[in-house]
Amino acid sequence: MIWLIARREFRTRALSKASLVTSSVMIVLIVVGALIAKPFLESDGDAETIQVASGPTAALAPYLQAVAAAQGTDVEVIEVVDPATDALDEGVAAVLTGAVTQPELFVDSADDAVVGLVQAAVQAAALDAQVEALGGDPAQVSQALAGSTAAVIVLGDADGFDSGEFFAGFVVILVLFFVLVQSASVIMMGVVEEKSSRVVEILLATVRPSTLLGGKVLGVGLYALMQAASLMLPLVFAAVYLDLLGSIGISVGALLLNFSVWFVLGFALFTVLFGGLAALVSRQEDLGSVTTPMMLLMMVPLYLAIYLVPNSPDGPVTAGLTQVPFFAPFLVPMRLAFDAISPLEVASAIVLCLIAIPLFVWLAGRIYAGAVLNTGGRMRIADALRRR
Amino acid sequence: MPALVIDHLVKTYGDVRALDDISFTVEAGELFGFVGANGAGKTTAMRIALGVLRADSGTVTWDGSPIDLARRSRIGYMPEERGLYPRMKVGEQLVYLARLHGMGRADAERAMAHWTEVLGVADRRDDAVEKLSLGNQQRVQLASALVHGPEILVLDEPFSGLDPVAVGVMSEVLRGEAARGVPVIFSSHQLELVEQLCDRVGIVRSGRLVASGGIDELTALERPRWTLEADLPAAWTPGVPGVTAARVSERMWSVEAADAAAAPAVLASAVQSGRVTSFVPNRPTLTELFRDVVAEPEGEAA
Ligand SMILES: Nc1ncnc2c1ncn2[C@@H]1O[C@H](COP(=O)(O)OP(=O)(O)OP(=O)(O)O)[C@@H](O)[C@H]1O
Numbered sequence: 001m002i003w004l005i006a007r008r009e010f011r012t013r014a015l016s017k018a019s020l021v022t023s024s025v026m027i028v029l030i031v032v033g034a035l036i037a038k039p040f041l042e043s044d045g046d047a048e049t050i051q052v053a054s055g056p057t058a059a060l061a062p063y064l065q066a067v068a069a070a071q072g073t074d075v076e077v078i079e080v081v082d083p084a085t086d087a088l089d090e091g092v093a094a095v096l097t098g099a100v101t102q103p104e105l106f107v108d109s110a111d112d113a114v115v116g117l118v119q120a121a122v123q124a125a126a127l128d129a130q131v132e133a134l135g136g137d138p139a140q141v142s143q144a145l146a147g148s149t150a151a152v153i154v155l156g157d158a159d160g161f162d163s164g165e166f167f168a169g170f171v172v173i174l175v176l177f178f179v180l181v182q183s184a185s186v187i188m189m190g191v192v193e194e195k196s197s198r199v200v201e202i203l204l205a206t207v208r209p210s211t212l213l214g215g216k217v218l219g220v221g222l223y224a225l226m227q228a229a230s231l232m233l234p235l236v237f238a239a240v241y242l243d244l245l246g247s248i249g250i251s252v253g254a255l256l257l258n259f260s261v262w263f264v265l266g267f268a269l270f271t272v273l274f275g276g277l278a279a280l281v282s283r284q285e286d287l288g289s290v291t292t293p294m295m296l297l298m299m300v301p302l303y304l305a306i307y308l309v310p311n312s313p314d315g316p317v318t319a320g321l322t323q324v325p326f327f328a329p330f331l332v333p334m335r336l337a338f339d340a341i342s343p344l345e346v347a348s349a350i351v352l353c354l355i356a357i358p359l360f361v362w363l364a365g366r367i368y369a370g371a372v373l374n375t376g377g378r379m380r381i382a383d384a385l386r387r388r
Numbered sequence: 389m390p391a392l393v394i395d396h397l398v399k400t401y402g403d404v405r406a407l408d409d410i411s412f413t414v415e416a417g418e419l420f421g422f423v424g425a426n427g428a429g430k431t432t433a434m435r436i437a438l439g440v441l442r443a444d445s446g447t448v449t450w451d452g453s454p455i456d457l458a459r460r461s462r463i464g465y466m467p468e469e470r471g472l473y474p475r476m477k478v479g480e481q482l483v484y485l486a487r488l489h490g491m492g493r494a495d496a497e498r499a500m501a502h503w504t505e506v507l508g509v510a511d512r513r514d515d516a517v518e519k520l521s522l523g524n525q526q527r528v529q530l531a532s533a534l535v536h537g538p539e540i541l542v543l544d545e546p547f548s549g550l551d552p553v554a555v556g557v558m559s560e561v562l563r564g565e566a567a568r569g570v571p572v573i574f575s576s577h578q579l580e581l582v583e584q585l586c587d588r589v590g591i592v593r594s595g596r597l598v599a600s601g602g603i604d605e606l607t608a609l610e611r612p613r614w615t616l617e618a619d620l621p622a623a624w625t626p627g628v629p630g631v632t633a634a635r636v637s638e639r640m641w642s643v644e645a646a647d648a649a650a651a652p653a654v655l656a657s658a659v660q661s662g663r664v665t666s667f668v669p670n671r672p673t674l675t676e677l678f679r680d681v682v683a684e685p686e687g688e689a690a
């Protein structure tokens with residue numbers, strides 16, 4: 001029975017033209033965006049080409065390569081007979097000609113990184129030449145140079161604000177927030193639609209109010225999950241394809257798992273409650289009187305997660321609120337991103353949410369059952385609970 | 389024989405006593421017409437019978453046991469405020485509702501095809517309900533009450549908004565269902581229709597059942613009346629104890645007695661005084677009965 005209801009909800013949402021169009025447009029945008037962005041993002045990491053004139057200058061090539069390797073930049077050194085020096089060839093960063101110790105460097109602008117690189121290479125070549133002239137072994141010298149580094153001891157706060165972690169947690173709870181707000185509104189609109197079109201009365205003649213509400217939440221939930229997945233998958237594809245995640249240092253798997261667990265828990269907690277509250281009004285126009293407080297209410301845990309967690313990832317207030325089901329869906333993912341929560345805390349937050357869900361369902365079911373057949377103005381919660 | 393028994397229902401809304409200890413029984417296979425002024429409590433009683441509303445006290449039983457969820461899904465219900473998903477297709481919607489009542493997919497499809505055919509909306513199956521005219525939406529609404537092969541039918545004003553042809557179709561359908569052994573209870577303000585269609589009628593006033601029974605029984609309960617057509621002096625009186633006569637027009641008299649047995653004496657008196665062309669008993673229509681019962685002073689109207 002509950003599946004029949006869920007299926008109808010799912011189908012009416014998923015098969016609606018608007019939904020199909022939006023989803024496909026988003027997917028196409030993300031994928032095409034990634035495909036177009038790739039060459040631009042990559043041109044930065046491309047190897048710089050330095051043309052070295054054949055002849056004496058060519059002796060600089062190994063030094064250029066060594067310096068580039070030490071600096072961690074990618075440089076391609078090509079030996080060219082009589083390179084063009086009045087204008088650089090396409091894709092060429094610099095041209096080097098002349099004697100090893102006093103070469104001439106042609107570049108587009110003097111502050112190119114390539115200038116410093118060539119400078120260092122020329123000095124290294126000169127140093128080698130001098131060492132050899134003095135009868136020493138250049139290899140030994142460079143080894144000694146490489147070996148003498150200072151040990152760095154950082155005295156500042158080691159747990160500095162990590163923007164990568166913050167970003168990962170932020171994305172998860174922000175997506176969660178928007179998906180929840182959107183699904184809650186879809187459910188609320190559905191509840192009011194049934195109420196204003198008065199189908200509820202024939203539905204309730206054969207279905208329990210809680211089953212009806214539950215089926216709705218389930219159907220819309222699956223739809224929202226599918227929609228979220230249809231956005232997340234291309235996003236993840238884009239991120240992997242563009243190699244964005246490497247720089248954040250968070251694994252995609254953990255991010256998705258984190259998201260899905262709290263999506264399901266948060267979904268059950270919030271949407272059930274808001275579905276129940278939606279039954280308090282009878283017309284779409286009055287829905288605002290329920291949705292506005294809902295949005296404000298949901299912003300509380302969102303802002304706590306954004307402002308409290310980075311400042312005090314494992315402080316007592318944060319730890320305490322983490323265990324409150326209403327806040328957990330936002331606080332836990334954020335703290336997980338900061339790696340500031342113990343597995344035990346996560347487990348107990350999940351268990352508490354699992355206990356709270358039936359209570360929320362019961363409460364929402366009561367409100368829903370009491371209010372759903374009431375027509376006319378907005379009903380008060382207390383009246384709805386007393387009703388029937 | 390199973391029966392739907394409404395037993396001492398009480399329902400109050402604040403100060404309003406919507407149902408004031410109402411009781412009646414509808415036997416299987418019986419068409420029960422439920423009439424009463426606006427606000428008398430018909431809808432409230434039907435909603436309670438359906439279980440969408442809870443009574444303050446009293447019970448509703450079918451075949452001796454209370455109506456629980458399983459049994460409720462065997463009831464066909466047409467609410468007063470019609471409701472279907474406006475944007476869902478007629479066929480899809482009926483199949484969905486049938487399945488919510490526990491029918492399998494194939495059976496539901498078959499029932500949907502059957503009832504849309506019978507009720508004349510077969511060619512609208514693929515249209516969204518909101519695209520249908522009011523009367524056709526009404527037909528779909530009735531189909532939704534019938535599609536799951538209910539064991540009890542509770543219909544709140546099923547005839548309002550229907551054209552005469554549709555009224556005929558709907559009446560036939562209700563008769564057919566009753567013949568199948570289904571108790572049918574429906575409310576209506578179209579009293580001629582109720583009179584033609586129903587086996588029994590219940591009249592409610594201010595939440596109380598003030599009259600109930602077969603049409604004949606109910607109308608016979610009233611003071612007997614006759615219409616007398618005769619050439620009589622204007623000052624004529626029947627001269628029988630307990631009998632009054634009023635001159636309606638030149639040759640028409642309306643005679644009322646406490647007892648039907650007074651008829652021969654009245655006729656004899658009239659024949660003696662002049663030429664009588666006709667003397668017929670005058671059964672009140674349900675409408676008249678309704679007016680009498682509802683107008684009787686007793687408490688304030690809701
Ligand atoms: N939700 C409600 N809140 C308060 N009073 C109500 C409510 N529903 C019904 N009533 C009251 O209960 C009484 C009976 O109403 P009901 O709808 O049962 O009448 P009805 O016989 O169906 O009338 P109608 O012929 O107009 O449909 C009325 O006095 C009405 O005002």
Ligand SMILES: [Mg+2]
Binds near residue numbers: 430468
């Ligand atoms: Mg009514």
